[in-house]
Amino acid sequence: MAGGKLFGGSLSRHDLYLLGGFTIAVLTMPLWLQPLGAGYPDLIQKFAIFGIFAIGFNILFGMTGYLSFGHAAFLGAGSYAAVWCFKGLTMNVLPAVCCGILVAGLFSLAMGYISLRRTGIYFSILTLAFAQMSYNLAYSVLTPITNGETGLQLTREDPRILDQMFVEAGDGLPLTNLFGLEMQGYPGFYFCAVMLIIAFFVAMRIEKSPFGMMLRAIKSNQVRMNYTGFNTRPYTLAAFVISGMYAGLAGSLMAVTDPLAGAERMQWTASGEVVLMTILGGAGTLVGPFLGAGIIKYLENIFSAYNEAQLHETFSFLPDILNNVVVTLISPFVGEGWHLMLGGAFMLIVIFLPGGLMEGVRRLRLLFNRLTPTREPRGSVLPAAD
Known part of the structure; x- marks a missing residue:
């Protein structure tokens, strides 16, 4: 498929504003998430990684x-490829990220070639x-490749060929x-944030390109397109592979921030989680999936840590009875019950906002536009009264 069809869409001024706002919001996450208790590196790294996913x-x-x-299979494949790159070549993250994307892309090509023979x-x-x-x-x-249930980890005996040529080895694990x-x-x-911004930019270019328009047409009515003699399979396969490469990038970034890989990253629950993220934020939108990923990871890491003692302290301003x-009402929904x-x-979102949180944003914007009085242009002449 020609590169012009894939990335040939021009960006409007609105798209550039969106890209600029997204970039600023991502790069300043440590600042504006600090009051919410989520400004520490480990958590905002997860926001960026699962946002890419x-x-x-x-x-x-x-x-x-x-x-x-x-x-999740591509997420795990990217992690394993990155860790093997760390073990065999170098601890520099760029080759590991490239290996993760490449391996996940090849894996998704094989899986997509078979799976896309069916629909629905x-x-x-x-x-x-x-x-x-x-x-x-x-x-x-x-197990010889993945190290089974123990997971693939770094050891001091790893060859790291490129590092041995240019970097002096230390005493501990690099x-x-x-x-x-x-x-x-x-x-x-x-580093993860820059990768997220690049991934967001590429997704935006894909959406605005003829290739993206073709994908939306397939979603609208693939049967009708097939009846006209148009072969939709190369487009769906390309979308599947690109999506798998994004997952491989996310998996390799997991290994960058924590250099180990385990089979649990390939479980079906991880695949279900990314579905929830996308639907929660708004499928078919650019910002929605990242927003859904951030909310789910925030709930998982913040609310799962709450216990009754912390709740009593949080609502200590209330009288003892109300406290x-x-x-009692909130405790089943935090801690182990955060699910x-x-x-x-x-x-609630599926019932009242079928389009996800971004549909709620769109409704608020329409409501604001209705409530905002329109100003008459200067020099306009009011019609004469009858």
Whole structure:
């Protein structure tokens, strides 16, 4: 497929404003998330990584309507490829990221070539089956490559051929780096943030390109397009592979920030999680999947840490009786029961905002436009009264 068809769409002024606002919001996350208790590096790294995962998944699901339950397989493949690159070549993160994207792309090409022979629920079941097969292979059969249930980790005996040629070995395990800058803490976050901004930009160009228009047409009525003699399969396969490469990028960034890979990253629950992220934020939108990923990871890491003692302290300004009542009502939805809060929020959004949170933003914008009085242009002449 020609590069002009894939990335040839021009960006409007509105798109440039959106890209600029998104870039500023991502780069300043440590500042504006600090009051919410989420400004520390480990969590905002997850926001960026799973944002990439969700944005890539949206290229397949949001644009073409193909619901895949197998994208965790590409996430795990990217992680394994990155860790092997760290073990065999260098601790520099750029080769690892490239390896993760390449391996995930080849894997998604093979899976997509078979799965896309079916559509609808049959396609979803096929991808789910492939993902579960991948998980079982990584967990048991491919133990020499994946190290089974223990997971693939770095050791001091790893060859690291390029590092041995140019970098003097230390006493302990080496750290991932970008030409000497260690990818720990905020430097690791900003590397992930730059990758997220690039991924967002590429998704925006795809959406505005003729290729993106073709994907939306397939989602609208693929049967009619096939009846006209148009072959839609190369387009759906390309969308599947691009989406898988996004997942591989996310998986390799997981290894960049924490250099290990395990089979649990390939479980079907991880595939279901990215579906929830995309639907929660708004499938078919650019910002929605990232927003959904951030909300789910925030709930998982913040509300899951709450216990009754912390709730009592949070609502200490209330009288004791009301404090006990409020804590009793809220406690089932935090801590180990945070999934109840997530499930309740997901139900409310699906019922009242079928288009996700971005539909709510659109409704608020329309309401604001209605309430804002329109000003008469200067020099206009009012009509004479009858």
